[in-house]
Amino acid sequence: MGAAGRVVLVTGVSRDLGRKFARAAAEHPRVARVIGVDVVPPRGDVGGMSFVRADIRNPVIAKVIAKEDVDTVVHMSVISTPGSTGGRNMMKELNVIGTMQLLAACQKAPSVQNLVVKSTTTVYGASNRDPAMFTEDMEPRRAPRSGYAKDVAEIEGYVRGFARRRPDVNVTLLRCANVIGPSVVSPLASYLRMPAIPTVLGFDPRLQVLHERDLLGVLGHAVSAGRPGTYNIAGDGVLTLSQIVRRLQRPTVPLPGFALGGLGGALRSARIADFSPEMRSLLTYGRGVDTTRMKDELGFTPRYTTAEALDDFAANVVPTGGRTDRLLARLEERLAERTALPEAPRG
Incomplete structure (x- = not known):
C-alpha cells in the first residue's frame, strides 16, 4: 500500500450492506478514497464515499477504474434473489455478465x-449426501443446474481464471454464510420474521450464520490484509432450525417438501418471503462450513457466534407464540391482500 493510502472501488452500493461497507471503508485511516458504483444511487448516509452511477455490465467500468487509479476492487453486487431486478434472466445477467465485465x-x-469478492456458502449446495462441514477444497455433492447457486459457481470460476491471468493481484474470495442482523433484508431474515415458520416435515436442518457486523469486518480485514485465497466466513457453531425457532418464540407449521415449494411461490408473489430452490434445500438439509482457514490463514475471527448473531436478530423480532391456527389465518389474510388483483374500472 502506498503512502497516500488505498483507492477502493466498491460495487453494489445501492444495497444496504454495500453502502455500509463503502461508508466504513472511507473512514479507514489507510484508505485515501472510496468510489461506490451501482446503477442506482444508495439511500441513506454515504459518508465519505464518492458515488459513480455505472452499470458493471458496461465496459465503461474500465474507464472509471483507470480514471480514478483504483488499486483495490471489492465486488459486492452478486444478488441472491430476482425480486428487485426484474426476474431471473436479469438477475443472471447482473451476476454473471456483470462480474465478467468487472x-x-x-x-x-x-x-x-x-x-x-463476496461469494457465498450457497456454492456448496445442500443435500442429503453432504459432509458435516464443508472445507474450501470440497465441491458440492450435486452441481447446481440453475438459479443463484449456478450463478455463484460460474462467478467463482471467472474469479479463479482472473487470478491465473493476473498472478500479481491479491485475489480474496469470501464464501459468506447467510448474513443475519437487525437491519438485514434477505431471504433467510424474511423467513425468520414470519409470524409462523413453515418447516419441512421430518427434517431439522443445521444452520450457520454470519452477523452483518462481521461481514463488514471481514471485508475490511480482507482489504487491508491482502491475503489471497478462498475462505469460508461464518460465526462459530451451528444451531438446528428448531433451536432457532425456539429462540425467536415462533410457532412452526411442518409441511411436506412439495407443499413448501407451493407456499413459497405464493409468499414470493406477496413479497412476504422468497423461497428459492436453494432456500428450500437449505431448510431441508442445512449446511455447515469449516472456518479453520479463515482464522489461521486470513487471520479473522468473527465477534458473533451463530447463536449470538441469532440472539441479536431475535432481540428485534416481536415474539408471536400463541395459537398457530390464528397466525395461519393472519398469514392467509396477508397473502390474499398482497396477491389480490385490482378491480377493473366500471364503465
Whole structure:
C-alpha cells in the first residue's frame, strides 16, 4: 500500500450492506478514497464515499477504474434473489455478465493490486449426501443446474481464471454464510420474521450464520490484509432450525417438501418471503462450513457466534407464540391482500 493510502472501488452500493461497507471503508485511516458504483444511487448516509452511477455490465467500468487509479476492487453486487431486478434472466445477467465485465476491466488496469469478492456458502449446495462441514477444497455433492447457486459457481470460476491471468493481484474470495442482523433484508431474515415458520416435515436442518457486523469486518480485514485465497466466513457453531425457532418464540407449521415449494411461490408473489430452490434445500438439509482457514490463514475471527448473531436478530423480532391456527389465518389474510388483483374500472 502506498503512502497516500488505498483507492477502493466498491460495487453494489445501492444495497444496504454495500453502502455500509463503502461508508466504513472511507473512514479507514489507510484508505485515501472510496468510489461506490451501482446503477442506482444508495439511500441513506454515504459518508465519505464518492458515488459513480455505472452499470458493471458496461465496459465503461474500465474507464472509471483507470480514471480514478483504483488499486483495490471489492465486488459486492452478486444478488441472491430476482425480486428487485426484474426476474431471473436479469438477475443472471447482473451476476454473471456483470462480474465478467468487472474482471475484464480489472485485468486491463495495471493499477489494480487487490480484488475482494463476496461469494457465498450457497456454492456448496445442500443435500442429503453432504459432509458435516464443508472445507474450501470440497465441491458440492450435486452441481447446481440453475438459479443463484449456478450463478455463484460460474462467478467463482471467472474469479479463479482472473487470478491465473493476473498472478500479481491479491485475489480474496469470501464464501459468506447467510448474513443475519437487525437491519438485514434477505431471504433467510424474511423467513425468520414470519409470524409462523413453515418447516419441512421430518427434517431439522443445521444452520450457520454470519452477523452483518462481521461481514463488514471481514471485508475490511480482507482489504487491508491482502491475503489471497478462498475462505469460508461464518460465526462459530451451528444451531438446528428448531433451536432457532425456539429462540425467536415462533410457532412452526411442518409441511411436506412439495407443499413448501407451493407456499413459497405464493409468499414470493406477496413479497412476504422468497423461497428459492436453494432456500428450500437449505431448510431441508442445512449446511455447515469449516472456518479453520479463515482464522489461521486470513487471520479473522468473527465477534458473533451463530447463536449470538441469532440472539441479536431475535432481540428485534416481536415474539408471536400463541395459537398457530390464528397466525395461519393472519398469514392467509396477508397473502390474499398482497396477491389480490385490482378491480377493473366500471364503465
